[in-house]
Amino acid sequence: MSTSSSDPVIRLSGITKVYAGEGDAEVHALSGISLDIHAGEYVALMGPSGSGKSTLMHILGCLDQPTEGRYLLGGDDVSQLGEDQLARIRNERIGFVFQSFNLLARTSAQKNVELPLAYRGLGLRERSTLARTALERVGLGDRLSHKPSELSGGQKQRVAIARALVQDPAVLLADEPTGNLDSRSTREILKLFEELHREGRTIVLVTHEEEVGARASRTIWLRDGLVSDGRPVLDDDVPEVASV
Amino acid sequence: MNVLENIQTALSAIASNKLRSLLTMLGVIIGVFAVTTMLSLGQMATQAITKQLDSIGGRTLLVQPRYAPGRPYRTFIADDLNALAGLPIRDVSSTSSGVTAEVSGRSANLSLSGVKADYARQSPDVKLTSGRFFTETEARGSAPLIVLSGTTAQKLFPQQNPLGQVLRISARVVNNSGLVLQREQVTVIGVTQPASALFGGGQDSGIMPINFLWRTFTDRDSYDTLQFRVDPGADIDSVQATVSRVLERRRGEKNFEVFNFDQFVQQFSQITTVLQILLASIGGLSLLVGGIGIMNIMLVSVTERTREIGLRKALGARRGTILGQFLIEAVTLTALGGLVGYLLTVLTVTLVSLAAPSFFPQVILSPGVALLALVVSALTGVIFGVWPASRAAALPPIEALRYE
Structure with a gap:
């Protein structure tokens, strides 16, 4: 794990997540995760299915809360906040990019990008300006009024990225962002993430595809709900992991 | 949002x-x-x-005999009106009779109203579309003159001007020699606006001097209903109570009803x-x-x-x-x-x-x-x-x- 003189954007200490299983059985999805992610890092979160990476992603994104442990986001403890406070954190500090884009159908690219700003309570004009800027940033300045059905997969994902960028989040969380894309669009999107990384964005990308994970500057491997010390845990041939 | x-x-x-x-x-x-x-x-x-x-007259009293099984049905007579003369009311009572009207092959069942000589003056709501009402002199003289409702005139005289036409009217009446068919000839002198369907406007009707009806189709000096306009300023409820009391005394029992239109x-x-x-x-x-x-x-x-x-x-x-x-x-x-x-x-x-x-x-x-x-x-x-x-x-x- 890297260390930095500045405070980390994300600091997890002893995070566990236990679900009630069938009967008295409990499922330990996360069994005590501690890690730091610093501003400007581009981290890939990898692991086999069942390793707990989705659960960790949900906790990082404040969509779910840990059973135990502390989660400091930008220095604030968010592990015990209420529902509405979490909604506010998501709105102001987390930018999500999903595998299936999750754009509102029948709604223009610009209106999709404006959505988080609407929940923030910004006025129409301000929303519009910020949304246009964000769409221009991802190269869709000429597709403002296109509906999702009129866009290609790669373009849809770029709208989704613009929607995350417009929030100016502390952290960009991407959950298998290339999972539904062909290889050309995948390259496009990964290139965009690298550019954003160079611009100083903090990015956490969950993936099970090693070539995608390899583009990040650091890889965190999960296995059985635990961080496996930055080493590959599979028997497969895994590329070396870069360290910041 | x-x-x-x-x-x-x-x-x-x-x-x-x-x-x-x-x-x-x-x-x-x-x-x-x-x-x-x-x-x-x-x-x-x-x-x-x-x-x-309201157009009929919101301040109108109506007195109707009540029919009770086994008891004689008694209409009102002129003396009843005389007994009420001191009250702040104007008498607009009428009598009515169902007759058959015929003219050149067409016929209609008329509901005939016999009205007082001052009817036209007392009933500003009844509007003539053509012709005139009978004068008070004509009315007193029981002249055979009739004012038809618009729909009836249209029905009996579809092609011609009804004014001046002669109508044959007839009805069965009881007199000394039993049930007889009484026939009369009357002249149309006026046509009124069709009445509202709500108040029997659908029925064919005509207006004649009450004296004519008394002479021909109904009992002399009898009224089916009494009807009064209560003078402005008079308390309609107390007038109604007095009317009821006076009539009850005269008739010996309360075999009638007094209404006012407010109640309606x-x-x-x-x-x-x-x-x-x-x-x-x-x-x-x-x-x-x-x-x-x-x-x-x-x-x-x-x-x-x-x-x-x-x-x-x-x-x-x-x-x-x-x-x-x-x-x-x-x-x-x-x-x-x-x-x-x-x-x-x-x-x-x-x-x-x-x-x-x-x-x-x-x-x-x-x-x-x-x-x-x-x-x-x-x-x-x-x-x-x-x-x-x-x-x-x-x-x-x-x-x-x-x-x-």
Whole structure:
């Protein structure tokens, strides 16, 4: 794990997540995760299915809360906040990019990008300006009024990225962002993430595809709900992991 | 995200599911239509009746004999009127008789009213369309002159001017030699406006001097009903009580009824109110069914849009935001239904008034009814939208995002 003189954007200490299983059985999805992610890092979160990476992603994104442990986001403890406070954190500090884009159908690219700003309570004009800027940033300045059905997969994902960028989040969380894309669009999107990384964005990308994970500057491997010390845990041939 | 934007979103959702939205709204449309149409028609009928009763004379007393089985039916006589002479009332009593009228092969059953010489002066509400009334001298002299109602004149003299025409009238009467057919010839001198269908306007009728009827078809000096105009300033209730007391003393028992038209108005408005409540509650039932339809479709919509709800929550929508969005959607749907229902009411009420001008002479669309339509339909949306909306709001974001 890297260390930095500045405070980390994300600091997890002893995070566990236990679900009630069938009967008295409990499922330990996360069994005590501690890690730091610093501003400007581009981290890939990898692991086999069942390793707990989705659960960790949900906790990082404040969509779910840990059973135990502390989660400091930008220095604030968010592990015990209420529902509405979490909604506010998501709105102001987390930018999500999903595998299936999750754009509102029948709604223009610009209106999709404006959505988080609407929940923030910004006025129409301000929303519009910020949304246009964000769409221009991802190269869709000429597709403002296109509906999702009129866009290609790669373009849809770029709208989704613009929607995350417009929030100016502390952290960009991407959950298998290339999972539904062909290889050309995948390259496009990964290139965009690298550019954003160079611009100083903090990015956490969950993936099970090693070539995608390899583009990040650091890889965190999960296995059985635990961080496996930055080493590959599979028997497969895994590329070396870069360290910041 | 303000209310206006939510309404906009809701409208575009409705527009993208036109048929489904229309079918969903149908219950509310029918419900609002039924309630507001009934209320409007009720108001229109009440107003028409009140107006007509006012034109007859709001301050009018009516005395009718009461028929009791096994007791002789007694009409009123001229001496009854004389006994009431000191009261602040003017006598406009009449008698009536059913006769057959014939002219050149056409015939009609006439309801003949025998009226006093000053009838024309006392009844400013009866309007002539042509000709004249009989003069007081003619009336006293029991002249064989008749003023026909417009519809009757049209029926008996379809092609020609009825004025000056001679009409043969006949009726069976009881006299000393038993039942005989009494025949008379009368001359038409005037035609009145057709009376309202509400007050026997559908029946053929004519007006003649009361002395003529006494001489020919009815008992001399007898009246079927007594009718008085109460002088302005006099207390109608105390006059009514006095009339009742005097007549009871003269007749030995209370075998008659005294009404005033205010009572009719009150009775009528009671009846229409009960009818309105009855019919409006049927409309209310339809609204209930419509509301359940709205609830059903909103639940479907929440399920269909589970992922959307998850996404909105991930982007920072709070529980209250989602609740508000779905509630506004339900209310938009029902308010739109209410609007359509009310527009249908406007159309129906106008058509009904055109089709039956004698019952509903004037279209009344009170702002109260319009407001009621809007409030009730919006309220239906709130009541039946709350549960689906709160289900949407309570969805945990991860579950919602995972939903396929």
